[in-house]
Amino acid sequence: MDKPKLFTVGPVWVHPDVLKEMSHQMFSHRGKDYMDLHIEVIKKLKKFMQTGDDIYLSTSSSTGIMEASVRNCVEKNVLNLICGAFGTRFSEVCTSNGRIAKKVEVPWGKANTAEKLDEALAKSDAEAVTVVHNETSTGVMNPLKEIASVVKKYDVLFLVDVVSSMGGTEIDVDGLGIDVCFFGTQKCMGVPPGLTVVSVSEKALEKAKEIKDRGYYFDFWVMKKYSEKNNTPVTPPIPQMFALSKALDLMFEEGLDNRFKRHKKVAERVREGIKDLGFGVFPDEKYASPTLTCIDTKGVDPKSILQPMKEKGFTLASGYGKIKDQTFRIGNMGWITLEDVNELLENLEDVMKRIQ
Amino acid sequence: MDKPKLFTVGPVWVHPDVLKEMSHQMFSHRGKDYMDLHIEVIKKLKKFMQTGDDIYLSTSSSTGIMEASVRNCVEKNVLNLICGAFGTRFSEVCTSNGRIAKKVEVPWGKANTAEKLDEALAKSDAEAVTVVHNETSTGVMNPLKEIASVVKKYDVLFLVDVVSSMGGTEIDVDGLGIDVCFFGTQKCMGVPPGLTVVSVSEKALEKAKEIKDRGYYFDFWVMKKYSEKNNTPVTPPIPQMFALSKALDLMFEEGLDNRFKRHKKVAERVREGIKDLGFGVFPDEKYASPTLTCIDTKGVDPKSILQPMKEKGFTLASGYGKIKDQTFRIGNMGWITLEDVNELLENLEDVMKRIQ
Numbered sequence: 001m002d003k004p005k006l007f008t009v010g011p012v013w014v015h016p017d018v019l020k021e022m023s024h025q026m027f028s029h030r031g032k033d034y035m036d037l038h039i040e041v042i043k044k045l046k047k048f049m050q051t052g053d054d055i056y057l058s059t060s061s062s063t064g065i066m067e068a069s070v071r072n073c074v075e076k077n078v079l080n081l082i083c084g085a086f087g088t089r090f091s092e093v094c095t096s097n098g099r100i101a102k103k104v105e106v107p108w109g110k111a112n113t114a115e116k117l118d119e120a121l122a123k124s125d126a127e128a129v130t131v132v133h134n135e136t137s138t139g140v141m142n143p144l145k146e147i148a149s150v151v152k153k154y155d156v157l158f159l160v161d162v163v164s165s166m167g168g169t170e171i172d173v174d175g176l177g178i179d180v181c182f183f184g185t186q187k188c189m190g191v192p193p194g195l196t197v198v199s200v201s202e203k204a205l206e207k208a209k210e211i212k213d214r215g216y217y218f219d220f221w222v223m224k225k226y227s228e229k230n231n232t233p234v235t236p237p238i239p240q241m242f243a244l245s246k247a248l249d250l251m252f253e254e255g256l257d258n259r260f261k262r263h264k265k266v267a268e269r270v271r272e273g274i275k276d277l278g279f280g281v282f283p284d285e286k287y288a289s290p291t292l293t294c295i296d297t298k299g300v301d302p303k304s305i306l307q308p309m310k311e312k313g314f315t316l317a318s319g320y321g322k323i324k325d326q327t328f329r330i331g332n333m334g335w336i337t338l339e340d341v342n343e344l345l346e347n348l349e350d351v352m353k354r355i356q
Numbered sequence: 357m358d359k360p361k362l363f364t365v366g367p368v369w370v371h372p373d374v375l376k377e378m379s380h381q382m383f384s385h386r387g388k389d390y391m392d393l394h395i396e397v398i399k400k401l402k403k404f405m406q407t408g409d410d411i412y413l414s415t416s417s418s419t420g421i422m423e424a425s426v427r428n429c430v431e432k433n434v435l436n437l438i439c440g441a442f443g444t445r446f447s448e449v450c451t452s453n454g455r456i457a458k459k460v461e462v463p464w465g466k467a468n469t470a471e472k473l474d475e476a477l478a479k480s481d482a483e484a485v486t487v488v489h490n491e492t493s494t495g496v497m498n499p500l501k502e503i504a505s506v507v508k509k510y511d512v513l514f515l516v517d518v519v520s521s522m523g524g525t526e527i528d529v530d531g532l533g534i535d536v537c538f539f540g541t542q543k544c545m546g547v548p549p550g551l552t553v554v555s556v557s558e559k560a561l562e563k564a565k566e567i568k569d570r571g572y573y574f575d576f577w578v579m580k581k582y583s584e585k586n587n588t589p590v591t592p593p594i595p596q597m598f599a600l601s602k603a604l605d606l607m608f609e610e611g612l613d614n615r616f617k618r619h620k621k622v623a624e625r626v627r628e629g630i631k632d633l634g635f636g637v638f639p640d641e642k643y644a645s646p647t648l649t650c651i652d653t654k655g656v657d658p659k660s661i662l663q664p665m666k667e668k669g670f671t672l673a674s675g676y677g678k679i680k681d682q683t684f685r686i687g688n689m690g691w692i693t694l695e696d697v698n699e700l701l702e703n704l705e706d707v708m709k710r711i712q
Contacts, residue, residue, distance in 0.1 A: 012381035022378040022595055026367035026548055061415045061590035098569040194550040194593030213454040218425045234417035237550030239378055352549045
């Protein structure tokens with residue numbers, strides 16, 4: 001396989017069989033050809049996401065559905081769990097839509113905890129809790145199961161961004177009681193960007209009914225109406241749907257368990273390898289993500305590492321936001337294997353020798 | 357060229373050279389590869405749209421930017437010109453976002469007129485006027501130049517949906533004084549769906565500043581901030597950007613004037629041909645669109661025509677909304693030639709002989 005040395009955190013390297021699906025000739029999205037594709041994709045997604053909830057396809061990036069979750073499920077008050085840049089973005093989306101957002105924040109590199117959430121909810125009138133499962137800026141994977149147990153104690157909706165975890169670790173949407181669960185196709189799903197998938201519970205739909213200014217584009221009820229006719233309210237990104245359908249086939253072929261184990265093992269190898277090179281793991285290792293690693297360079301300028309790596313043909317991800325100058329990131333989303341990261345680590349060792 | 361007989365009204369047939377561009381291997385949207393592509397696409401779009409205004413790329417369908425135009429440019433009152441289903445949708449988008457929408461409506465098949473708009477604006481406190489340039493449901497192209505002259509007399513913003521006209525007829529964005537001008541890639545541009553382009557004037561940006569709950573996803577100021585760094589706030593549909601870049605090259609090669617003349621001539625041929633077959637042109641012919649034709653079947657069940665045509669390999673578009681049972685549509689967006697429609701009309705004649 002023509003496999004570039006791409007260790008980005010999304011968009012990621014796309015499998016050639018998936019890429020091939022991007023260049024189907026087009027057809028009308030109101031005809032039978034489209035509906036057949038729609039039915040097929042939704043069927044596979046239900047199995048993959050382990051949910052009986054409605055699944056809608058959105059012509060948007062994940063941030064669009066982040067906004068949808070707020071406009072449909074929060075009339076006034078919301079509680080945001082934050083442990084990095086994307087948690088902050090979720091909160092920004094709430095306030096820019098006129099909602100009152102209460103932040104429960106931990107320092108970057110730490111995980112959000114069930115205990116802090118419990119304390120906050122006990123004295124809150126929030127209608128919903130938002131959480132970013134896997135914080136791509138810090139490489140933290142939040143303990144979703146523990147957080148979900150706390151959420152279940154309260155009468156609140158549970159809005160979960162699984163953008164950089166879905167497809168890289170098990171997420172039992174119904175078991176966890178997630179009301180709105182969304183992800184783009186360009187991370188662990190290994191599909192080009194442009195399509196976002198969201199599951200929406202009955203409870204979330206009921207709540208949406210109470211909210212008047214849901215808008216049109218991101219209104220779950222508009223999506224539901226068309227979804228019942230195996231269609232979408234607006235023109236969908238048909239190429240990405242073909243590609244997603246193929247990617248799901250490949251995932252089922254690999255076996256979901258195998259896929260999740262592979263991600264875990266590969267990320268462990270990355271952490272081990274970078275520590276051997278004298279770097280640190282930026283986040284609390286107890287919550288280190290299985291889909292990407294955020295590396296503390298221990299004072300070395302990240303650019304002095306990423307540039308020579310790029311010259312060797314390896315693309316890594318730079319740090320994000322306020323830790324940009326002290327970290328870089330290695331993604332292992334999608335199809336990255338142990339062999340791939342071993343090759344990467346050898347080259348990284350070589351670069352470090354030349355720098356020091 | 358492997359050219360299917362697709363006379364849809366979007367998504368339309370995609371040129372093989374454009375389709376090929378859909379399957380580039382991915383890369384991060386925060387790196388140099390992406391920025392080079394972004395700069396290239398924006399440069400071509402500025403030339404193509406004849407505008408000095410900012411141009412933003414949105415990961416959404418056109419309806420998303422329809423909503424953006426309302427959220428950024430209307431605080432309270434808006435005036436909607438309506439002559440069909442998409443004009444009605446624009447109004448729905450306004451009201452579902454809590455705006456007070458005053459409709460200036462004409463019967464389906466008629467065009468919106470400058471006179472009626474003038475009357476309405478004289479006694480209105482609207483902050484913006486919305487219009488759908490080319491109404492895909494009825495095959496009417498509104499007289500944009502006349503409408504624009506009236507809009508210029510008032511202190512209002514001009515929000516124009518050119519979804520099914522841009523690329524099929526000349527639209528001088530700056531000359532017409534359009535403040536927000538938007539279109540998806542899947543119609544006359546002949547690119548797969550998933551990307552929307554919007555130009556935004558200084559005046560529209562200034563107005564947006566006054567509006568508090570613009571949200572995040574469709575906030576023009578967020579788009580502007582990233583656009584200045586040759587980037588997008590959220591992950592863009594990179595494959596559609598490659599395809600659009602190629603499609604623009606092909607358009608410049610054909611020559612924009614030639615392209616617009618071809619659309620006009622082909623639509624004239626369609627109207628002539630269907631009248632020869634005993635059908636009618638649904639809209640007022642004075643305003644018949646150069647990019648699609650809505651056909652009055654004169655009592656014949658449209659399904660009895662579309663199905664046998666489909667069996668012959670020709671996909672036409674069914675009627676839309678309340679005229680579904682009395683019309684069908686023939687699109688000639690993108691790369692359709694006189695030869696293509698002549699072949700279509702011959703086959704249509706054959707089908708009609710068999711029906712009667």
